[in-house]
Each structure stands twice: as C-alpha cells, then as structure tokens.
C-alpha cells in the first residue's frame with residue numbers, strides 16, 4: 001500500500017486551483033441514467049470514487065468515456081450515455097465500496113420502474129441507514145422489499161408525484177428522490193430537503209436536461225414530473241470541501257495561499273471559523289486568499305450542521321488546526337455518530353484531545369511532532385496531512401487510499417506551494 005511522507009514546518013505560499021467536487025460529480029453521474037441522451041460533464045475530478053461509479057454505470061449498460069481535461073484543474077471531461085440499460089441491479093461489490101452508488105436507485109426506478117440495489121451497510125463514520133430514501137420512494141408509490149441484502153423497488157405504471165417530508169436532512173436522499181421525481185407523474189414536493197450546494201448543482205443539470213425543478217437550495221423543492229429527459233453538457237461545481245481543507249492548511253501554516261476556481265459563498269462557514277481563529281481572508285468573485293500572521297491560533301468552538309452550517313466533512317481538518325490553538329476548543333459532531341476516528345491518530349503527533357460523547361475537547365499544545373499514522377477515512381486523512389505539515393520531523397501516513405477517494409492530486413498541489421510531501425508506491 002502507498003504511503004505519504006511529509007517533512008513538516010516548511011512555509012507554504014502559492015496558488016491552488018480547486019478541483020470539481022466529488023460530491024457533486026457522483027450524483028450528476030447517476031443522473032445520466034435518467035436519459036437515453038448523451039451527457040457531457042466537464043471538470044470531473046480524477047478520483048477513485050468517480051472510477052468506482054463509472055464501473056457501476058458501465059456494468060448497468062451505460063457507455064462511458066473519459067476525455068481530455070484542463071491542465072489547470074486536472075479535471076477531465078466525461079461522456080456518459082445510458083441509451084440501453086442491460087441491468088437494473090447495482091451489486092454489493094460496488095455499492096459496499098462506495099455508498100453514493102446506492103443513489104442509482106432513484107434514476108433507475110424513475111426511468112425503468114424497477115431497481116435492485118444492494119444495501120450499502122455501515123461505514124467507518126457511522127451506521128448510515130437508508131430509511132428516508134425508502135420512505136420517500138414509497139410515498140411516490142414504489143413497492144419496496146428488502147431481499148438478500150438488496151433493496152428491490154418496483155412500480156406499477158410508474159412513480160406518482162407526492163408530498164414527502166423527510167424526518168431529517170439527508171443529502172443522498174434528497175438527490176435520490178429529486179432524480180426519481182423528475183420522471184414521476186405529477187408534482188412532488190420534498191420538504192426538509194438538503195440545501196447543500198451539490199443539490200443545487202444537480203438540480204441545475206436536471207433542469208438543463210428538461211426537468212422542472214424549483215427551490216433546490218432551499219428546504220422545499222418542487223418537482224413537476226416530465227415524460228422524458230434529454231442529454232446535456234454540465235461543468236461540475238467546485239469542491240467546497242477541498243477548498244475548505246486548503247484554507248485550513250493556509251491558516252495553519254500562515255500562507256498566503258490563494259485558492260482559485262471556487263464559489264466562495266459555499267465555504268463561508270469555514271471561512272468565518274478561520275477568521276475567528278486569527279486568519280486574514282480576502283474573498284474575490286471566484287477566489288479566496290488565506291493568510292495568518294503573528295502569534296498563535298485562537299481557539300474556536302465549532303458544531304457541525306447541515307448546510308449552510310459548518311460541514312462535517314471539514315470537522316477533522318478543523319480539529320487538526322485547533323490542536324495548535326492557544327487554549328481549549330470544543331468540536332461537536334452532529335451529523336455522524338462516529339466521526340472521531342482521527343482523534344487517536346492526532347494524539348500520536350502530541351495533540352491533547354479528549355472525547356465526551358459527540359464533543360471533542362481540544363487543548364491546544366505549543367508544538368506537534370511527526371509520527372507514523374494511519375488514515376481511517378477520507379477527511380481524517382486530510383486532517384493527518386494538516387497536522388503533519390505543521391509537525392516537526394517526518395510523518396508517514398499509511399492507508400492513503402482513503403485520500404485518493406476524494407482529494408485530487410493533493411501532494412502535487414501542496415508541493416507546488418513549497419510543502420515537502422511525497423508518495424512512496426508500495
């Protein structure tokens with residue numbers, strides 16, 4: 001298995017182009033199943049999760065072709081055409097590798113009236129049930145049975161528009177139900193819907209395909225079903241989690257680092273926490289510059305919330321930053337029940353963190369020292385890299401395959417700013 005090596009303590013300055021978002025690309029790609037027309041995506045990040053979904057889509061009969069991309073952002077174009085689907089079964093081997101594969105349930109059921117999709121199971125950060133997806137599709141008239149670990153969904157004469165209020169805000173259920181509803185008969189109203197920017201990006205693409213969706217980005221989404229959707233061209237939204245991660249790196253190391261090609265308002269919660277920690281932030285139309293001068297970081301409490309609150313996907317990275325703050329900070333995780341696996345690994349750098357239910361209490365220390373560490377999930381891996389950049393000595397990060405699921409060329413981007421970071425191939 002590959003390892004990442006990082007020699008900490010180097011000043012970092014420069015410009016980092018932000019890639020297309022994994023969490024926008026994945027739902028967009030599943031939307032290709034809604035049409036027999038050709039979909040052209042641009043700015044698609046080259047990540048393991050994207051490749052896993054391409055494998056699933058081709059297994060279902062979809063044509064897929066990765067084209068040239070931009071030298072600047074590294075993203076590639078991707079052509080998908082689901083003209084003829086040869087299977088409506090998403091197998092365990094692929095869905096268990098990546099939960100977002102489960103989202104094919106909505107488009108398959110909407111277009112073909114049938115889908116058999118493996119239950120994803122739990123993962124390192126929590127149990128992650130799919131009850132809301134199932135209740136929402138049942139409200140639209142689907143018959144759903146769970147057989148042999150698979151969700152088997154069918155409809156008699158297609159899905160019907162429905163009013164559905166979700167018991168909690170779920171990004172994946174919102175994507176899935178919104179896609180299913182585009183081809184339902186009549187109007188669907190999704191209440192307590194996720195407002196994450198990736199939901200808005202998916203709705204934008206679906207509308208360009210001929211869907212009639214209003215209100216994406218608010219908690220009530222209205223979808224007037226249409227009989228057919230066509231192919232379109234769509235650039236993938238910039239990755240707010242990648243941008244937030246590099247903003248945290250800049251605050252940790254001092255910067256200045258300029259992040260380009262992003263939508264600054266999508267990382268406002270993170271930027272305001274960084275300002276409170278002592279960072280100076282300049283915001284342009286599609287760029288952000290982060291720097292920090294002077295004394296130690298100030299401690300800042302954060303609570304993870306649904307968008308526009310502080311994102312759970314930046315919790316580990318922010319905790320890493322707070323390990324060097326001048327005082328105690330409280331980091332509360334409200335979205336997932338087990339997203340603190342990085343705490344023990346951060347302790348290996350000399351961080352002082354104790355866990356109290358859903359709250360991590362971080363007592364800032366004056367310095368971190370390098371250590372061999374193990375990545376436990378995607379965002380936790382980024383937290384370890386942030387600690388390693390600041391730590392004295394050489395850190396070795398094991399299990400970097402987690403990182404390759406969601407951060408495009410992170411070593412290259414950090415090296416370009418002066419970091420001493422390299423990968424050793426197994």
Ligand code: EPZ
Pocket residue numbers: 022023024026099100126127128129130131132133134168169170171172173312313335336337378379406
């Ligand atoms: C998406 O996961 C993201 N994944 C996650 O990013 C992100 O952490 C999460 O949203 C929250 O922002 C992608 O976009 C591919 P949820 P998703 O359904 O949709 C509970 C990353 O690192 N829930 O909004 O799976 C669930 O257990 C990842 O890139 C139910 O109880 O998240 C969780 O506690 C990890 N029943 C909460 O809701 C359901 O039916 C929010 O989950 C569905 C969800």
